[in-house]
Amino acid sequence: MSVENMAETFVQLADTLVADFDSVEFMHLLADRCVDTLEVDAAGILLADHHSELYVVGASSERTRLVELFELQHRQGPCMECYLTCAPVTVADFTEPPQRWPEFSAIAAEAGFRAVHALPMRLREQTIGALNLFTAAPGALSSATIRVAQAMADVATIGLLQAKLLNQQELLAEQLQGALQSRVLVEQAKGVLAERLQIGMGRAFETLRRYSRSHNQNLSKVAESVIAGTVDVTAWGDPGTRG
Numbered sequence: 001m002s003v004e005n006m007a008e009t010f011v012q013l014a015d016t017l018v019a020d021f022d023s024v025e026f027m028h029l030l031a032d033r034c035v036d037t038l039e040v041d042a043a044g045i046l047l048a049d050h051h052s053e054l055y056v057v058g059a060s061s062e063r064t065r066l067v068e069l070f071e072l073q074h075r076q077g078p079c080m081e082c083y084l085t086c087a088p089v090t091v092a093d094f095t096e097p098p099q100r101w102p103e104f105s106a107i108a109a110e111a112g113f114r115a116v117h118a119l120p121m122r123l124r125e126q127t128i129g130a131l132n133l134f135t136a137a138p139g140a141l142s143s144a145t146i147r148v149a150q151a152m153a154d155v156a157t158i159g160l161l162q163a164k165l166l167n168q169q170e171l172l173a174e175q176l177q178g179a180l181q182s183r184v185l186v187e188q189a190k191g192v193l194a195e196r197l198q199i200g201m202g203r204a205f206e207t208l209r210r211y212s213r214s215h216n217q218n219l220s221k222v223a224e225s226v227i228a229g230t231v232d233v234t235a236w237g238d239p240g241t242r243g
Contacts, residue, residue, distance in 0.1 A: 022218045023160065023179040024186055025209070027058030030131070030156050035060045038149055040133040040141070042113065044068040046079055047121075047129040047160075049180050054083060054129065057183045062202035063111045064134060070107045077104040082118035082130040088146070089118040093138035114138040119150050121157045128157060128176065182220035189223035196233050207236060 027045050034043035045058035046068065054072055059065035071077035078089040078101065092115050094105040108116065113134040121129040131153040133141065141149070160176070186208065193204035208226070212219045225231040 022212075022220070024057065024182045025212065025219045026156075026159070027179070027183075028060075028209070030152065031058045031060040031064075034131070034133060034149065034152065037152070038133060038141070038145055040117075041136045042134040044079070044132045044134070045121075045129060046072070046083060046132070047176060047179060048083065048127075049177055054080060055180050055183065057129075057179060062200070062205070067104075067108050067111050067113070067134075068132065071104050074103060077101045078116050079118045079130045079132045082120055082132075083127060086120050086122055086127045088120065088150075089116075090140055091116050092140050096138070108134070112136055115140070117141050117146065117149070119146070119153050121153045121160075123154070123157050123161055126161075128160065131156070182223075185220050185223040185227065189226040192226050193233055193236075197236065211236065 027047075031043040031045055034040060042064040043058075043060045044056060044064045044067070046054045047057045048054050056065055056068045056072065059068060068079065071079055078091050082089040091101075091105065094109040094114055094116075099105045113136060115135045115138050117133045117135075117140070119131045119133070120127050121131055131149065133149060135141070160179070186205070189208055190201050190204040193199070193207055194201050197204070197207070199207070208219060208222055211217075212222045215222070222231075226233055
């Protein structure tokens with residue numbers, strides 16, 4: 001975890017403070033930067049809508065997203081507990097009894113993970129989600145790593161809320177709901193690409209991101225075009241070589 005890497009990470013996260021940022025792309029940027037900066041094996045992000053229902057809005061890999069979805073479907077696990085209690089939750093070894101969440105632990109271990117560290121995404125008394133860090137090896141992260149991870153979660157939370165919306169609950173709910181709706185569009189577009197190009201969901205998402213970046217378009221806008229059929233996805237070719 002180099003100083004240069006941390007500096008670059010916080011500069012990128014601070015970019016959310018500008019107007020009209022791409023919230024879906026930012027959630028995946030946060031997940032990716034956690035893996036690169038904190039040297040964990042995977043990261044996932046849960047956000048709550050205005051009904052306090054949690055949704056997966058960012059993940060560093062498809063298997064991480066599926067583990068998070070399993071937890072939400074069963075409505076129990078360390079990441080959900082973190083959101084509900086507004087406090088960090090650590091499971092140092094999914095394979096060691098006793099397990100508080102045996103079903104979740106079994107699925108996480110099957111996906112190749114041995115431990116998770118869930119950190120609240122909060123500002124003062126307001127918690128909007130959780131940042132979840134998975135490792136393939138058992139054991140707790142160092143206190144220094146946890147502090148950096150929590151700082152990343154805090155900066156991301158501030159970027160999502162934005163100062164002008166802090167005292168406007170209705171607008172805040174709309175902003176978070178917009179991020180969740182954008183995520184639904186992206187999931188639908190992934191399905192379209194996966195079917196048309198005969199590729200996996202993970203590669204389909206990377207294809208969307210590459211196209212978004214190379215054409216300087218918001219990820220949600222690209223997803224809308226794919227779903228509407230206004231862009232020829234068959235011309236995108238091999239996602240490993242084409243943008």
